[in-house]
Amino acid sequence: MLRKRTKMMKVSYFPGCTLKNKAVQLDIYARKCAEALGVSLEEIENWQCCGGVFSTAKDEIATKLSSVRALKEAKEKNRPLVTVCSACHNVIKQTNHAMSTDAEFAGKVNRYMAEDTDYAGETEVMHYLEMLRDLVGFDKIKEKVVKPLTGKKIAAYYGCLLLRPNSVMKMDNPENPRIIEDLIRALGAEPVMYANRNECCGGYVIMESPSLAEKKSQAVVENAKSAGAEIITTACPLCRYNLLKNGADIPVIYFTELLAQALGLKEDTDEQ
Amino acid sequence: MSSKNERLRDEILKRSGVNPKKCMRCGKCSATCPAYDEMEYHPHQFVSMVENGDIEPLINSKGIYRCLSCFACVDRCPRGVEPAKLVEAVRLEVIRKQGANHLTADGVEAFLDGEIPQQAIVSALRKYSK
Numbered sequence A: 001m002l003r004k005r006t007k008m009m010k011v012s013y014f015p016g017c018t019l020k021n022k023a024v025q026l027d028i029y030a031r032k033c034a035e036a037l038g039v040s041l042e043e044i045e046n047w048q049c050c051g052g053v054f055s056t057a058k059d060e061i062a063t064k065l066s067s068v069r070a071l072k073e074a075k076e077k078n079r080p081l082v083t084v085c086s087a088c089h090n091v092i093k094q095t096n097h098a099m100s101t102d103a104e105f106a107g108k109v110n111r112y113m114a115e116d117t118d119y120a121g122e123t124e125v126m127h128y129l130e131m132l133r134d135l136v137g138f139d140k141i142k143e144k145v146v147k148p149l150t151g152k153k154i155a156a157y158y159g160c161l162l163l164r165p166n167s168v169m170k171m172d173n174p175e176n177p178r179i180i181e182d183l184i185r186a187l188g189a190e191p192v193m194y195a196n197r198n199e200c201c202g203g204y205v206i207m208e209s210p211s212l213a214e215k216k217s218q219a220v221v222e223n224a225k226s227a228g229a230e231i232i233t234t235a236c237p238l239c240r241y242n243l244l245k246n247g248a249d250i251p252v253i254y255f256t257e258l259l260a261q262a263l264g265l266k267e268d269t270d271e272q
Numbered sequence B: 001m002s003s004k005n006e007r008l009r010d011e012i013l014k015r016s017g018v019n020p021k022k023c024m025r026c027g028k029c030s031a032t033c034p035a036y037d038e039m040e041y042h043p044h045q046f047v048s049m050v051e052n053g054d055i056e057p058l059i060n061s062k063g064i065y066r067c068l069s070c071f072a073c074v075d076r077c078p079r080g081v082e083p084a085k086l087v088e089a090v091r092l093e094v095i096r097k098q099g100a101n102h103l104t105a106d107g108v109e110a111f112l113d114g115e116i117p118q119q120a121i122v123s124a125l126r127k128y129s130k
């Protein structure tokens, strides 16, 4: 019997500068997998770098305009705005929250932009993982798995940016998240639980105090390994860099690569 | 409090949106801070020192560059004080001054190992310079 052909869902997509360069694996497999799962990622036109970190200062206006422009374009197309890089997601979601909750700040931004229509945080900002969970569904993903990652022990590394501040990010329980573990299970592998999965890798401070980043990253890797991890997976290019730079001796790969392997869209090469 | 310190305190509080009066001095923020060992003043001290207008020492501390913006102190504070926002506001007070950039384009070059993601560079530049 012919299966009913479901219509492709369209979402706006903000790739960000790192995904166009050092983290191409995060981007290309995000696109391929989305396509296979019935979601079409429509890249925002002329997007600009999000800046990497959100400034919580209420008088930082100019640094937030690139996020507001992307949010506005998604609003005009009446679509959620999906990001896959943890940092872009954090910046754009926090900016959106400020636009919808801080009228003084939003007023300044709108005056600065001086466009016909104002923006007040209407767009839904979604991380790719939330898209998998809430738009596609982990059950549906499980059905589409052709090469289950059976027997692999995988540690989900959340870091900070996906989860905090929780009052804004609202992705999952920030102290006991499960979204990546649920994905790992859907792909047929075994998630490894460990305490440091939501602790910081050191982030950009690697450029200020490499020894601090080294300590934080090594603690994550050691903790994951002692819990039995053979692979660490992340959504953040900087987490990946810090873990590998500071001596991770097991593969650290993007969750989109695991997804692509299980969906039969990528060879399992375990390359680094 | 001198009028200069009072002005500085008001500016930092406005920029951060933090209300230090909510703090009950439990120290949870500092206990969870992953940069604790590298900060002369810890998150709970940012709260009390800003409240008292004792901001000069914070301005001159290296801790303002060691904060990882991990928001652990924000999420784990039982009173919603959000100390990280004070660290951010104090750092901006410094780097917005002309010639006070903590990281320059030349300084970035030392880290270009062919692997470092753009995200690291743009984030560090945004945190450390204007």
Ligand code: SF4
Pocket: B029, B032, B033, B034, B035, B036, B043, B066, B067, B068, B069, B070, B071, B072, B073, B074, B083, B084, B087
């Ligand atoms: S945001 Fe900064 S001050 Fe707060 S816990 Fe993280 S490193 Fe410490």
Ligand code: SF4
Pocket: B022, B023, B024, B025, B026, B027, B028, B029, B030, B043, B044, B047, B076, B077, B078, B079, B080, B081, B082, B083
């Ligand atoms: S955790 Fe909150 S209430 Fe406790 S000392 Fe820190 S800022 Fe104050």
